[in-house]
Amino acid sequence: MPPLEHILVVNAVLFAIGAMGVLTRRNAVLILLSVELMLNAVSLNMVAFAVYGHVDFGNITGVIFAFFIIVIAAAEVALALGIVVRTFRNRATANVDEVNLLKW
Amino acid sequence: MEDGVTATQVVFWILAVVMLISAIGVVTAGNIVYAALFFIASLAGVAGIYLILTVEFIALVQLLIYGSAVVILILFALMLTRARERPQALFGRSRPLGIAASLGLLAALIGGIVATTWTTPESSAAIQPVGLQAIGDAIFTIWIVPFIIVGVLLSIALDGAIMLASPDEDDN
Numbered sequence: 365m366p367p368l369e370h371i372l373v374v375n376a377v378l379f380a381i382g383a384m385g386v387l388t389r390r391n392a393v394l395i396l397l398s399v400e401l402m403l404n405a406v407s408l409n410m411v412a413f414a415v416y417g418h419v420d421f422g423n424i425t426g427v428i429f430a431f432f433i434i435v436i437a438a439a440e441v442a443l444a445l446g447i448v449v450r451t452f453r454n455r456a457t458a459n460v461d462e463v464n465l466l467k468w
Numbered sequence: 469m470e471d472g473v474t475a476t477q478v479v480f481w482i483l484a485v486v487m488l489i490s491a492i493g494v495v496t497a498g499n500i501v502y503a504a505l506f507f508i509a510s511l512a513g514v515a516g517i518y519l520i521l522t523v524e525f526i527a528l529v530q531l532l533i534y535g536s537a538v539v540i541l542i543l544f545a546l547m548l549t550r551a552r553e554r555p556q557a558l559f560g561r562s563r564p565l566g567i568a569a570s571l572g573l574l575a576a577l578i579g580g581i582v583a584t585t586w587t588t589p590e591s592s593a594a595i596q597p598v599g600l601q602a603i604g605d606a607i608f609t610i611w612i613v614p615f616i617i618v619g620v621l622l623s624i625a626l627d628g629a630i631m632l633a634s635p636d637e638d639d640n
Binding site for chain 1: 477480481484487488492500503504507510511514517520521522523525526529530533534538541542544545546548549557558559560562563566569570571573574577578581582586595596598602603606607614618621622625626628629630631632633
């Protein structure tokens with residue numbers, strides 16, 4: 365088993381890469397992909413804590429949390445892609461900086 | 469035992485490097501489809517790390533839901549929203565600011581991890597695998613109400629997605 369700190373550092377790097385994608389991309393689908401990377405980092409962290417702690421603390425709640433995160437992420441992807449397809453039909457663009465109807 | 473531990477760590481680092489390089493590809497690739505393919509590689513790396521952490525169930529769920537369903541949805545959305553008439557920039561104007569902010573976030577996270585004293589089992593023999601039966605027991609006893617709620621939420625979200633993406637009656 366790798367030490368817990370190594371897994372945490374890898375997950376921190378993955379989370380920061382996802383944040384970079386969210387902050388720099390224009391395309392809504394690519395922003396969604398980056399959000400999925402961040403969700404993956406978080407659920408990997410949950411599983412790491414659960415696996416390293418379940419002998420001492422007697423529960424595996426982190427693994428259950430990772431399972432729920434994956435299910436919620438599937439629902440979120442379906443809804444977000446529906447919104448993107450609808451926006452593309454109305455505005456003929458999938459770039460978030462060109463959807464400025466609410467901007468004065 | 470000592471050799472086994474070393475081999476596990478080597479495999480972990482190989483998977484981690486592949487996963488992180490693919491993730492960098494996702495956020496920097498110049499082609500949208502290449503970004504989606506890098507995303508699949510990154511998901512496979514995460515599933516491999518789940519296997520190293522002895523939670524086969526989560527690795528299988530990861531491959532089945534993320535690796536197939538979510539990726540197919542994303543590829544469909546990419547093809548449906550491809551603007552063909554003009555080439556477009558993939559990065560916004562605030563790109564340097566975004567890169568600086570994410571590097572700052574990374575420094576803060578790693579600083580926090582290094583500064584914390586983690587009380588983990590010293591030897592890897594103290595780490596027991598999380599069995600499939602333990603996960604099933606937990607989901608269907610303690611977590612049964614959240615499990616049902618998340619099932620209802622999932623079906624509502626999928627119905628809503630179909631409603632959102634289907635054309636209006638007065639569109640034609």
